[in-house]
Amino acid sequence: xxxxxxxxxxxxxxxxxxxxxxxxxxxxxxxxxxxxxxxxxxxxxxxxxxxxxxxxxxxxxxxxxxxxxxxxxxxxxxxxxxxxxxxxxxxxxxxxxxxxxxxxxxxxxxxxxxxxxxxxxxxxxxxxxxxxxxxxxxxxxxxxxxxxxxxxxxxxxxxxxxxxxxxxxxxxxxxxxxxxxxxxxxxxxxxxxxxxxxxxxxxxxxxxxxxxxxxxxxxxxxxxxxxxxxxxxxxxxxxxxxxxxxxxxxxxxxxxxxxxxxxxxxxxxxxxxxxxxxxxxxxxxxxxxxxxxxxxxxxxxxxxxxxxxxxxxxxxxxxxxxxxxxxxxxxxxxxxxxxxxxxxxxxxxxxxxxxxxxxxxxxxxxxxxxxxxxxxxxxxxxxxxxxxxxxxxxxxxxxxxxxxxxxxxxxxxxxxxxxxxxxxxxxxxxxx
Numbered sequence: 001x002x003x004x005x006x007x008x009x010x011x012x013x014x015x016x017x018x019x020x021x022x023x024x025x026x027x028x029x030x031x032x033x034x035x036x037x038x039x040x041x042x043x044x045x046x047x048x049x050x051x052x053x054x055x056x057x058x059x060x061x062x063x064x065x066x067x068x069x070x071x072x073x074x075x076x077x078x079x080x081x082x083x084x085x086x087x088x089x090x091x092x093x094x095x096x097x098x099x100x101x102x103x104x105x106x107x108x109x110x111x112x113x114x115x116x117x118x119x120x121x122x123x124x125x126x127x128x129x130x131x132x133x134x135x136x137x138x139x140x141x142x143x144x145x146x147x148x149x150x151x152x153x154x155x156x157x158x159x160x161x162x163x164x165x166x167x168x169x170x171x172x173x174x175x176x177x178x179x180x181x182x183x184x185x186x187x188x189x190x191x192x193x194x195x196x197x198x199x200x201x202x203x204x205x206x207x208x209x210x211x212x213x214x215x216x217x218x219x220x221x222x223x224x225x226x227x228x229x230x231x232x233x234x235x236x237x238x239x240x241x242x243x244x245x246x247x248x249x250x251x252x253x254x255x256x257x258x259x260x261x262x263x264x265x266x267x268x269x270x271x272x273x274x275x276x277x278x279x280x281x282x283x284x285x286x287x288x289x290x291x292x293x294x295x296x297x298x299x300x301x302x303x304x305x306x307x308x309x310x311x312x313x314x315x316x317x318x319x320x321x322x323x324x325x326x327x328x329x330x331x332x333x334x335x336x337x338x339x340x341x342x343x344x345x346x347x348x349x350x351x352x353x354x355x356x357x358x359x360x361x362x363x364x365x366x367x368x369x370x371x372x373x374x375x376x377x378x379x380x381x382x383x384x385x386x387x388x389x390x391x392x393x394x395x396x397x398x399x400x401x402x403x404x405x406x407x408x409x410x411x412x413x414x415x416x417x418x419x420x421x422x423x424x425x426x427x428x429x430x431x432x
Contacts, residue, residue, distance in 0.1 A: 068409065082311050129267075142296050149169070269281035335416060354367050368402045
């Protein structure tokens with residue numbers, strides 16, 4: 001039965017509809033499949049955001065729900081030219097299988113790119129992935145056994161929750177403020193777990209313009225995080241999809257550039273700094289960990305598409321990436337600023353509303369008073385032809401229901417203005 005047509009469930013709660021357990025039938029095969037499924041697939045859930053996008057596909061809806069880059073930032077003509085050149089001049093290798101580790105010329109270009117950010121790595125410390133989501137899945141595959149504890153931000157990226165859930169992790173969330181994950185709460189929690197004999201497998205963080213919160217981990221807290229990781233002998237997974245998309249303030253050193261003990265594994269993607277359709281990313285970290293990435297990836301897809309790698313390699317060799325990033329930054333700066341201005345203009349004052357003011361990235365986080373349930377409010381927003389992502393989707397444990405995530409990279413300036421106005425109307429109707 002279609003999610004969209006299940007009217008009674010829709011009226012109850014958006015997440016109830018999306019996360020409800022479905023019975024999977026064998027169709028015309030006439031067999032019962034549930035007893036044959038693995039415990040892993042039974043533990044997996046559909047992506048909340050992907051399901052929401054189905055519900056917001058009407059053209060009249062202004063959607064702040066996706067994490068989509070602006071299509072007009074894609075260098076279409078240049079990529080078309082490069083793709084043709086790759087096929088004509090390098091087709092015999094670009095259309096063939098490649099190594100699991102990745103296309104060596106691309107890795108060489110990435111080593112140069114990381115060096116501009118203060119990160120020095122060798123070829124054996126990088127693996128090319130099918131975007132950073134595969135990197136997250138590999139992290140789960142090589143580190144998590146069922147029941148293992150991992151530390152995450154609260155709230156955190158829904159894709160990480162999905163990846164870690166699929167390996168039956170127990171996620172422990174550490175609350176954040178405007179400077180990122182609170183180190184006092186992290187230290188307190190680790191001591192509490194240590195007394196119980198529990199040693200977390202890793203700490204997962206998005207230090208720059210966090211998804212969904214939009215906040216950035218301060219330099220002081222980055223130093224403290226590395227110190228805590230050393231004290232408790234922990235690995236840090238640094239998810240860094242938006243780091244290059246900064247439009248205000250000074251760049252803070254990455255955790256990997258600050259790491260002198262080989263504790264940090266960083267995940268990167270071209271999805272937000274170039275375009276997502278190539279499904280290209282990379283992981284960088286200690287050689288012994290990247291070697292395990294290679295082993296895990298061989299069982300997944302053998303190799304990331306060599307054709308895609310060859311195209312992006314040539315794009316980097318032509319020294320086009322930085323100029324594309326700069327034009328993307330300028331567009332997102334305008335959109336971010338407009339959304340903040342319109343929130344100030346349209347949202348009611350003195351009603352307990354607050355929102356983050358990110359210095360980069362694609363998202364901000366809006367929090368309502370505790371009595372407002374943004375899951376229930378979602379359908380009122382749809383009636384007003386505006387959409388967002390419910391905040392409860394971003395918690396690995398103990399979800400909260402009074403927040404929502406807004407994306408400003410994809411909608412136009414006109415849509416941001418009108419969309420915030422519509423959203424303000426919906427929220428105002430829920431406030432006491």
